[in-house]
Structures are given as structure tokens and as C-alpha cells.
Amino acid sequence: MVWFKLGGMSVTKPRAASMYVDLDRDAWRELRASTPLTLTAEEVEKLRGLGDRLDIQEVEDVYLPLSRLLHLQVASAQSLWAAQQAFLGYSVRKVPFIIAIAGSVAVGKSTTARILQALLARWPDHPRVSLVTTDGFLYPNRVLAERGIMNRKGFPESYDRRALVRFLAELKAGRDEVTAPVYSHLVYDIVPEEAQSIRQPDILILEGLNVLQTGPVEGGRLPQTFLSDFFDFSIYVDASETDIRHWYVERFLRLWETAFRDERSFFRRFSELTREQAIARAASVWAEINGPNLAENIAPTRSRARLILVKGNDHKVRRVRMRKL
Numbered sequence: 001m002v003w004f005k006l007g008g009m010s011v012t013k014p015r016a017a018s019m020y021v022d023l024d025r026d027a028w029r030e031l032r033a034s035t036p037l038t039l040t041a042e043e044v045e046k047l048r049g050l051g052d053r054l055d056i057q058e059v060e061d062v063y064l065p066l067s068r069l070l071h072l073q074v075a076s077a078q079s080l081w082a083a084q085q086a087f088l089g090y091s092v093r094k095v096p097f098i099i100a101i102a103g104s105v106a107v108g109k110s111t112t113a114r115i116l117q118a119l120l121a122r123w124p125d126h127p128r129v130s131l132v133t134t135d136g137f138l139y140p141n142r143v144l145a146e147r148g149i150m151n152r153k154g155f156p157e158s159y160d161r162r163a164l165v166r167f168l169a170e171l172k173a174g175r176d177e178v179t180a181p182v183y184s185h186l187v188y189d190i191v192p193e194e195a196q197s198i199r200q201p202d203i204l205i206l207e208g209l210n211v212l213q214t215g216p217v218e219g220g221r222l223p224q225t226f227l228s229d230f231f232d233f234s235i236y237v238d239a240s241e242t243d244i245r246h247w248y249v250e251r252f253l254r255l256w257e258t259a260f261r262d263e264r265s266f267f268r269r270f271s272e273l274t275r276e277q278a279i280a281r282a283a284s285v286w287a288e289i290n291g292p293n294l295a296e297n298i299a300p301t302r303s304r305a306r307l308i309l310v311k312g313n314d315h316k317v318r319r320v321r322m323r324k325l
């Protein structure tokens, strides 16, 4: 596009500098560099346990280079932290490196988080990798119902953001043990008698749709502390909405065939549906809740991530965008 003319010469408008290096799959795979990154048979077996449809080639091509990049980040953060402690004259205590994983419902955040947990634990200098999902910080159904927001699960107002900030602050402060509440997808509610105990991990992966959100404006002000103040690295798992909706419906159908039949399931009544009715039901939950939440509250946080994994319709990562600024 011609921006202006100068002495008969047309000057085109420069594109705004992108904050990301954009790599296609092949270029990303090349970044495995000289380190031979191969998985042992035992590790392949362990990873297969994460999902029968998980492609080991995908792990080798995409997630191993990512684990190498994260390892570099953790190692540098650990030595920087030790240098700062020495500067202050403090003895070195461990502080967990926090990786946040964001993205839509059903885009594959949990699967990505579990793959990275397994791969990062292979490195000898950070073997303890804990995984927490922000689901545990949803308000219980009783509170959501009292506030009239049962159909807003996953929206910013459905999370106890302060409890989540407190959890991260305690973890970074080096507490021996920090606990997180537990959410059950089966019961579709917080399980009051359960808690997840986290004991001084080297790395904590925090996975959830809200991790890069700033929190609601209260009294005309943004909160003073954002979750991202505690993050050392962040990843956004991205895909087209059409594909994500399809994965959501597929997952719903798998649950309709299995877990919905469990008598503890919140969705037990859905097990009576025919297959067509189950598909229609999943499509309407998407259209009314998860789709709007993606558009209004999740996708706008994508540009805050340090790295974006862009998936194709088969869950395979097509591009990787990495922040350079």
C-alpha cells in the first residue's frame, strides 16, 4: 500500500514491528540443535499413558525443543536468583520457576501441561515438577448459584482470583507446603474435602483459561497484583475456533459414552440423550458459554504470552511464535 509519494517515489507503509519471531514447524524442529533429544522406551510408554491419541512424533518434534528452551530459561533463572541472594547476603533457598499455560476450554492445555511436566522432570537440575490447574480456584457451585452465575463458569468472575494470587505468592515466598483446592469435572464442582499439596517444587506449571487475565476492574481500578507478576514463562495454546469447538464436542461425546454414566456425575441425566441430542447439547454449551468466553476473555490475552503454539485441526502444532521484544 502506498503510504506517501516523495519526489515521484512511492513509499509503502512499514508494518508495525511484530513482537514475535514466527517459526513454522520445520524451523522450530531444527532448534533441537546439537543436543540429541531422544526419548527412552520407558518415557514413551509413560507419555502414551497421557492420552491414547498422543502422537510421539509430535512430542519429539514440538515438545522436546520446547522442553529444551524451558530448561535454558529455568537454569538461567536459578543462577540469577542465586546471584541476587548472594548480593543481599542471604543464603540461597529454592524458589519455584512458574510456567503458565493459557488457552480456550478444550484446546489441549491439560494435555500440553502433562507432556511438559513429564519432559521437564527429565532434567537433573529440576526434577520436581508440579502441576496445578486453576479449576480448583473456581467458586463452588453453591456460591456461583447464589450469585446467579452458574452459566458463567470459566468467566473471570467465576474464579476466586485473590485465593489464586495468595497461592502463587506463598509458593514464591518459599513456603514448605502450599495447598490448592481441587475441582472435579465429574461432580462439576469443588470437592470440599480434598486439597492438593505442593511441596517446594523446582517448577510449577499453572494451567487454566484465566492465567493471563488481569482480573476484573473493581471500583474503577485494576487489581494491584496480576497472576502474571509471578510467572517466569507463559505459553498460549492456540487453534481456530472451529477446530476447538469440534474438539469440545468430541470430548463431550467421549464423556457421554463413559463418565456421564457414573452415578456421581453431574451430567448423569445427559447419559439418557441420544448421540444427536448429546451433540446438540455440547454445541449449545459451546455457543452459550465457552465460545463467548473464548472471544471475550481468553483470546484477547494471547499477545501477553511469551510463546504461542498454533495447532492445526489434528492437534499438531503448525507454527510457534516466540516473543522477541
Ligand SMILES: Nc1ncnc2c1ncn2[C@@H]1O[C@H](COP(=O)(O)OP(=O)(O)O)[C@@H](O)[C@H]1O
Residues within 6 Å of the ligand: 051, 053, 054, 055, 103, 104, 105, 106, 107, 108, 109, 110, 111, 112, 247, 250, 251, 314, 315
Ligand atoms: N496433543 C494432542 N494430541 C491429541 N489429542 C489431544 C492433544 N491435546 C489435546 N488433545 C485432546 O483434545 C481434547 C481437549 O484437550 P484437553 O487437554 O482436555 O484440553 P483443555 O485442558 O484445554 O480443556 C481432549 O480430548 C484431548 O484428548
Ligand SMILES: CC(C)(COP(=O)(O)O)[C@@H](O)C(=O)NCCC(=O)O
Residues within 6 Å of the ligand: 104, 105, 106, 109, 135, 153, 154, 155, 208, 209, 285, 289, 290
Ligand atoms: C471448568 C472449566 C471452566 C475449565 O475448563 P478447562 O480449563 O478444564 O478446559 C470448563 O471445563 C467448564 O466447565 N466450562 C463451563 C461450560 C462447560 O460445561 O463446558
